[in-house]
Amino acid sequence: MNTLSLFVGLIALYCVHAKIYFREEFLDGDEWRSRWVNSKHKSDYGEWKLTAGNFYGDAEKDKGLQTSQDARFYAASARFEPFSNEGKSLVIQFTVKHEQKIDCGGGYVKVFPSDLDQTDMHGDSSYYVMFGPDICGYTTKKVHVIFNYKGKNHLIKKEIKCKDDEFTHLYTLILNPDQTYQVKIDNEKVESGSLEEDWDFLPPKKIKDPEAKKPEDWDDRPKIDDPEDTKPEDWEKPEYIPDPDAKKPEDWQEDMDGEWEPPMISNPEYKGEWKPKQIDNPDYKGAWVHPEIDNPEYSPDANIYKFDSIGVLGLDLWQVKSGTVFDNFLITDDVKEAEDVGKETWGATKEPEQKMKQEQDELKRKDEEEKNKDQDTDGDDEDIDEDEEESKEEAEEALSETDEDAQAKDEL
DSSP: OHHHHHHHHHHHHHHHHOOEEEEEOOOSGGGGGGTEEEOOSSSOOOOEEEEOOSSOSOTTTTOEEEEOSSSEEEEEEEEEEEEOOTTSOEEEEEEEEETTOOSEEEOOEEEEETTOOGGGOOTTSOOSEEEEEEEETTTEEEEEEEEEETTEEEEOSSOOBOOOSSSEEEEEEEEOTTSEEEEEETTEEEEEEEHHHHSOSSOOSEEEOTTOOOOTTOOOOSEEEOTTOOOOTTOOOOSEEEOTTOOOOTTOOHHHHOSOOOOEEEOTTOOOSOOOOEEEOTTOOOOOOOOEEEOTTOOOOTTTTOOSOEEEEEEEEEESSOOEEEEEEEEESOHHHHHHHHHHTHHHHHHHHHHHHHHHHHHHHHHHHHHHHHHHHHHHHHHHHHHHHHHHHHHHHHHHHHHHHHHHHHHO
């Protein structure tokens, strides 16, 4: 009984501390339009449509917002009760499916302050966090992790590779109050570290001492020329010499062709530029290291991770080829909750989705084989027709010759 009470207490404690600030899975059809606001900053933003796409694991659960027009900017956002992540983790999670084999476009989200004017959201609108995949050509296939600190956007200094296939993938960003972070793809960690080390939020703790200079007599050459080594007298040989086997052509006319000169060939005795051999430098002191001092401009900040009024999640991006599906948005303060939600959503439908795509690909392959087979058959029929036509022409020609012979006999 005591064990049961303890278990119930732990569950209750977990429920009290785990907070979901925003969750969107588009399970109520067109009702999503009442929660999401399209920006009017531009008049030609691309249109969103609710769909599970061309292949999916569950026709209803996999419905999400899909970009539907090529070469367009997209801008839509959803609001939730404002909160601060002070003293707790911030977890941002969502799924992305580039079923169109995206060539260039964003697949990321932005988290904004609560005072954002959603109807005027655009690329220069101030945000707290930008997170998610970005693909363009063969060179850009990365996960953006950008934080705003004191009014300036700071990009992560590490390169995080994103998924670039056609299937749905789960992206998770975890920001902790101890100033550490973690990026997960498909519920697996792909990167982690500290905010201070992996972003340039603060000036460096140490700087080179501006007063320090390398001593003039500091010798940092590990090797030097051997002063006793001299160039051999027979060293100097030309790199190219006239070909001794060449002969002036018999038809060479100097008054017209000029003075004949044999072609040049590489000199087998050429030794290259002479250099004295190297010996250890007896005065070598090693590489000089510039002394460092504490940076007077550095000031620690234990609140880099903190955002005071988180209140809007937005999709503000550009796509050349449309077709990306966004789904399963989640903002919470609980890492375990996010992992569980990921398993319930993406985890439950990923395999059926892959199976459906494989079946579609197999059906397409068979259709193409049948099409190619039909084309080959049509080609054979044409050959048969041509053969029959030739045989017919030959028979008519033979018959004509027979008639002519018969007529000639009659005339005789």
